[in-house]
Amino acid sequence: MAGGVTAPALVAAVSNAGALGTLGAGYMSPEQMKEAIREIKSLTDKPFAVNLFVPEARVDIEDVREPIQTQLASIRRRLRIAEEQGAGGSESGFDYDAYRQSFAEQVSVVVQAKVPVFSFTFGVPSPEMIHLLKREGIVLIGTATHVKEAQMLESAGVDIIVAQGSEAGGHRGTFHGDCEDSLVGTIALVPLIADHVSVPVIAAGGIMDGRGMAAAMALGAQGVQLGTAFLACEESGAHEAYKAAVLSCDECSTSVTRTFSGKPARGIVNGFIRQLQPHAEHVPPYPIMNQLTRDIRQAAARQSNPEYLSLWAGQAARLSRRTTAADVVEKVVDRWQEVVQQMK
Numbered sequence: 001m002a003g004g005v006t007a008p009a010l011v012a013a014v015s016n017a018g019a020l021g022t023l024g025a026g027y028m029s030p031e032q033m034k035e036a037i038r039e040i041k042s043l044t045d046k047p048f049a050v051n052l053f054v055p056e057a058r059v060d061i062e063d064v065r066e067p068i069q070t071q072l073a074s075i076r077r078r079l080r081i082a083e084e085q086g087a088g089g090s091e092s093g094f095d096y097d098a099y100r101q102s103f104a105e106q107v108s109v110v111v112q113a114k115v116p117v118f119s120f121t122f123g124v125p126s127p128e129m130i131h132l133l134k135r136e137g138i139v140l141i142g143t144a145t146h147v148k149e150a151q152m153l154e155s156a157g158v159d160i161i162v163a164q165g166s167e168a169g170g171h172r173g174t175f176h177g178d179c180e181d182s183l184v185g186t187i188a189l190v191p192l193i194a195d196h197v198s199v200p201v202i203a204a205g206g207i208m209d210g211r212g213m214a215a216a217m218a219l220g221a222q223g224v225q226l227g228t229a230f231l232a233c234e235e236s237g238a239h240e241a242y243k244a245a246v247l248s249c250d251e252c253s254t255s256v257t258r259t260f261s262g263k264p265a266r267g268i269v270n271g272f273i274r275q276l277q278p279h280a281e282h283v284p285p286y287p288i289m290n291q292l293t294r295d296i297r298q299a300a301a302r303q304s305n306p307e308y309l310s311l312w313a314g315q316a317a318r319l320s321r322r323t324t325a326a327d328v329v330e331k332v333v334d335r336w337q338e339v340v341q342q343m344k
């Protein structure tokens with residue numbers, strides 16, 4: 001979970017509890033990654049993963065549309081952010097070359113630090129990159145939201161596929177076809193992907209406890225990936241206001257929106273989403289919109305204002321508890337075993 005949630009303490013606690021902790025490093029600089037990996041290694045000698053975002057194809061747009069500028073300016077005024085601190089009115093300056101270069105540098109850190117498992121979302125790395133990572137013996141985990149993507153990942157040589165159902169919190173991993181047509185629920189998606197690829201499948205989306213794990217395994221998954229269940233944990237780096245929103249939301253609180261970043265993502269609906277959603281057709285694509293809203297999200301964090309933070313969370317967030325990461329892992333496994341026994 002990129003954006004500071006997967007603090008080294010959380011990653012290490014999950015790995016120490018016997019699961020595979022993952023550092024969401026998508027927004028980190030190579031230096032920040034090195035530091036976080038060093039810290040994780042000081043806290044655990046168990047395997048862990050690093051997750052990155054495969055860069056988007058270049059989209060050339062002349063200017064940010066007027067309704068978006070107006071809405072962001074009004075939010076900046078409300079948060080008392082100086083206008084010049086905003087990302088400005090034009091995104092034509094977005095440097096796609098630097099963006100690609102930075103992904104290559106992030107991957108180099110994974111290789112140099114000998115991270116045992118590399119997971120990714122938003123696409124498929126180049127054949128050269130996959131070759132390099134595999135040559136180093138790094139296990140590759142890719143993210144698919146429908147069967148075709150899973151087949152593309154398998155053909156590219158990926159070792160394990162995450163089947164990300166539409167219940168999942170955070171950004172949709174969709175990279176082939178239209179995202180809105182790819183909102184397939186976990187219960188439909190997992191058996192379909194399991195039937196169409198020969199590599200192991202990890203189910204993700206709406207799994208919060210051992211019941212979800214048992215269901216996913218019955219559907220053909222060989223593992224489960226939990227995000228939302230760890231958000232409110234003690235070791236999570238999520239802002240307190242974010243944790244409070246997760247702990248008080250219900251199953252109708254989230255929606256999939258492009259308003260924060262330009263890429264569809266599931267989060268708890270708040271003032272920002274309500275204000276921008278009517279103008280969604282004018283929102284520029286990821287990562288341009290993500291850059292444009294960064295100062296707003298940062299100011300909201302400083303002011304502990306959940307109305308303007310991106311509160312990424314899955315549909316089952318209501319099952320979250322304020323506890324430790326080790327307790328989440330232990331209870332998932334215990335309950336999974338109980339459920340399997342009961343079904344015999």
Ligand SMILES: Cc1cc2nc3c(=O)[nH]c(=O)nc-3n(C[C@H](O)[C@H](O)[C@H](O)COP(=O)(O)O)c2cc1C
Binds near residue numbers: 024025170
């Ligand atoms: C706050 C948050 C941030 C996330 N960031 C990432 C990410 O950086 N990379 C990624 O592959 N998936 C990311 N995800 C998606 C998770 O990997 C996973 O698909 C999802 O959390 C599973 O569904 P759940 O939230 O219902 O457990 C994120 C999810 C959340 C809730």
